[in-house]
Amino acid sequence: MNATEPLWEVFLREKQGAPHEHAGSVHAADAEQALQNARDVYARRGRVLSIWVVQTSEIAATSPSDDGPFFEPGNEKAYRHPQFYSVPRGIKGV
Amino acid sequence: MAVDEKAKLAAFEERIANGEKIEPKDWMPERYRKQLIRMISQHAHSELVGMLPEGNWITRAPSLRRKLTLLAKVQDEAGHGLYLYCAAETLGIDRDEMTEQLLSGKAKYSSIFNYPTLTWADIGTIGWLVDGAAIVNQTMLAKCSYGPYARANLRICKEENFHKRQGYEIISIMANGTDAQRRMVQDAVDRWWWPSLMMFGPPDTNSPNTEELMRWKVKLKSNDDLRQRFVNLTVPQARAVNVTLPDPDLKYNEETRNWEFGEIDWDEFYAVIKGHGPMNRERLEARRSAEERGQWVREAARAYAAKKQAKEVA
Ligand SMILES: [Fe+2]
Ligand SMILES: [Fe+2]
Secondary structure (H helix, E strand, O other), X not given: XXXXXXXXXXXXXXXXXXXXXEEEEEEOOOHHHHHHHHHHHHOOOOOOOEXXXXXXXXXXXXXXXXXXXXXXXXXXXXXXXXXXXXXXXOOOOO | OOHHHHHHHHHHHHHHHOOOOEOOOOOOOHHHHHHHHHHHHHHHHHHHHHHHHHHOOHHHOOOHHHHHHHHHHHHHHHHHHHHHHHHHHOOOOOHHHHHHHHHOOOOOOOHHHHOOOOOHHHHHHHHHHHHHHHHHHHHHHOOOOEHHHHHHHHHHHHHHHHHHHHHHHHHHHHHOOOHHHXXXXXXXXXXXXXXXXXOOOOOHHHOOOHHHHHHOOOOOOOHHHHHHHHHHHHHHXXXXXXXXXXXXXXXXXXXXXXXXXXXXXXXXXXXXXXXXXXXXXXXXXXXXXXXXXXXXXHHHHHHHHHHHHHHHHO
């Protein structure tokens, strides 16, 4: 059996104005072929406006064990949310 | 089991009980990983092998419309296989290993595809019954606890309705056609009905994995429950086109609101699984030859990519 072609992650934009979203992955020898394979596998029904492919090995990601410490700075700052602040009763539009 | 492992398992099972999805990098018991790899790769192999009985009729479709439909459907099944292989790969097995397991006969695929497609009515019947049964199963799997498998099934489900509808359209037209066409439909349904019921797997009393798979929400319903759901959906569809399902024991139970059905021939099921179905040998042979004949294309693509990269570097 032959060595598998590298794996590429596929992102699709399905609506005008919407972000690209992860759809799945394909194997391909290069980026051009990865785009063609992604089209054949993930865009058989029209509606897809744009495809991104990126080699899986190029993606840097957090790991589930980062859950606590890594995201802590964002979780702890209640003062980044409007509910943290009180304004006089009856005031509208604030 | 080490204390640490025990705590991890308890946390894992609590997440599942809370309805959380498990993602590729999350901790999971080895058993969960193994069971999923087995299930997802079997499912993927079934999609690929499932192209063969239908592909057999592409050149003989009775009209251009039917040919376009069948081509699109078979292409969708290839797509389904690929969604599923990529879901399995997130669990740490690679594509070649799965292909090898299929070709060596180590991995299984759905027993239904080991039956031959003898007439055009078989193509309608497959869409109606076989895709119909697959939809019942895949709708459940779209809610399973493993994120990538759930998402692959969701994608698949969006495409399956067309598969079932085109099949039922063929059946309803032929069932309203000439006597010969009606006979052809009835003959196809007579052959495919029982194997379709077998697609849901062995009865709950003989399905040792079910308890564990349901606890981990890999499956949300048992084989027998899914089978019953399929029968309940299908009986009215058969009646609507005056097709008889080949089961003299089929009767409606007012109390349970289920269509009760006769005894399934499980000996046949196990024989086909073990490789003694009418088409097992042909199906694997076709997969092997496709793999071999596609070899030069993959080699050429790799050589081309390497050459292009060398040029960029230079
Ligand atoms: Fe499918
Ligand atoms: Fe299908």
